[in-house]
Amino acid sequence: MTADLATDVFEEHRPFLMGVAYRMLGRVADAEDVVQDAWLRWYRADRTEVREPRAYLVRVTTRLAIDRLRQVRSRGEAYVGPWLPEPYLTEFGDTAPDSADRAVLADTVSLAVLVVLESLSPLERAVFVLREAFGYPYAEIAATLDRGEAAVRQLAGRARRHVAERRPRYEVDPARRRDLTERFIAAAVDGDLAGLMSLLAPDVRLVGDSGGKAKAPLRTLHTADKVGRFLVGVARSGLAGLTLRLIEANGGPAVLVLAGDKPDTLFQLDIADGRVTSVYVIRNPDKLRTLTGR
Numbered sequence: 370m371t372a373d374l375a376t377d378v379f380e381e382h383r384p385f386l387m388g389v390a391y392r393m394l395g396r397v398a399d400a401e402d403v404v405q406d407a408w409l410r411w412y413r414a415d416r417t418e419v420r421e422p423r424a425y426l427v428r429v430t431t432r433l434a435i436d437r438l439r440q441v442r443s444r445g446e447a448y449v450g451p452w453l454p455e456p457y458l459t460e461f462g463d464t465a466p467d468s469a470d471r472a473v474l475a476d477t478v479s480l481a482v483l484v485v486l487e488s489l490s491p492l493e494r495a496v497f498v499l500r501e502a503f504g505y506p507y508a509e510i511a512a513t514l515d516r517g518e519a520a521v522r523q524l525a526g527r528a529r530r531h532v533a534e535r536r537p538r539y540e541v542d543p544a545r546r547r548d549l550t551e552r553f554i555a556a557a558v559d560g561d562l563a564g565l566m567s568l569l570a571p572d573v574r575l576v577g578d579s580g581g582k583a584k585a586p587l588r589t590l591h592t593a594d595k596v597g598r599f600l601v602g603v604a605r606s607g608l609a610g611l612t613l614r615l616i617e618a619n620g621g622p623a624v625l626v627l628a629g630d631k632p633d634t635l636f637q638l639d640i641a642d643g644r645v646t647s648v649y650v651i652r653n654p655d656k657l658r659t660l661t662g663r
Contacts, residue, residue: 372412378422379411385423386430388478392498393434395454395483397659399441403433428513431495435514438491449581451589453649454483455656456618456635475543475620477502480649481639483619485535489528496521497528537647539639547615547622549640554613554624560604562597569593570644575600580653596648616660625660632657 386407390400407430411422419425459478476482477498486494495514499505507525511518540546549568556564575596577585590596612627618637626634635657639647651657 375412375416379408379426382423382426383408386426389427389430389498389503390434391457392477392483392486392502393431393494394437395487397455397457399437400434403430403437406433424509424513427499431499431513435491435495438494442491449579450585450587451576451578452484452487453576453578453651453656454480454487454619456623456637456651456660458660459617459620478620479539480619480637481537481539481647482532485532488535489531492516493524493528493531496524497532500525501529501532537639538641539646540641543621545643546638546640549643549645550622550624550638551615553638553645554636557600557604558608558613560601562601565597565600566593568645569597570641570646573645573648575648575650577650578653578656580655582654583652585650585652600648618660632660635660 383404386404387400390403391397394400394403407426410429411426414425416422457478459475486497489497492514496510499510499513500507505513507518507521510525511521514521516524553565553568555561556568571593572591573593573596575586575590577587577590579585586599590599610628611633614625614627616623616625618625618635621637623635623637625632626636632654633652635649635651637649637651638645639649
């Protein structure tokens, strides 16, 4: 395989590898670094021994992501306030032509699920991502992780139970989520407390992630009254000079707030039974730098 062909093969698989790495890490910059490291290993490898480039690249990317996760956790980095994954612009394209497959991909990249995945061990997370997001057979996952198939099945079962117990229930239908998101933002911008209260579930929660680098609640807010009043207060403090754009991030509609051409805030909602159950507010500038208003 020539160098040019090797590059073409890698670029063909890059979006898929990025999807694996991001779900493993929840951080765009880390995922990009892992994929770049995978490229270097691919380029330097003896490719005459590689029969299935995709399987080889997934194996390398997964192992690099596991190593990166272990490094992050061993550093024991402190984070100011609640932590949310870095927003990830999603466009599945031809990755999942079937609507059911698209729903699975959207679910496994959602903020709600990624938060839960943070509590898994690196190996559990790898197995969950490869099995639940991409439908890999246990035998292939075992080969990827250099583990026995029985051990992989145990990891998968443990990870699946953990995620099922902890992730909030939410509506995955994009049309319904978009409609309620638009209504929610309209009420919030207008400072319409009554309108907001009609959209919020009684036990709604608001999770703000600023990393201590912008204004946001340092604790999760609970109940419709507290969340509604907080949002109205934000609107009344002034929205001059800000532009709102509806984009797709993490598999669903999100609202990107721009100050000029600079990303300022990202809002995303979890919805169940026609009501908003979670409001995610990401304001950490380090997590918004890859977003644009396009």
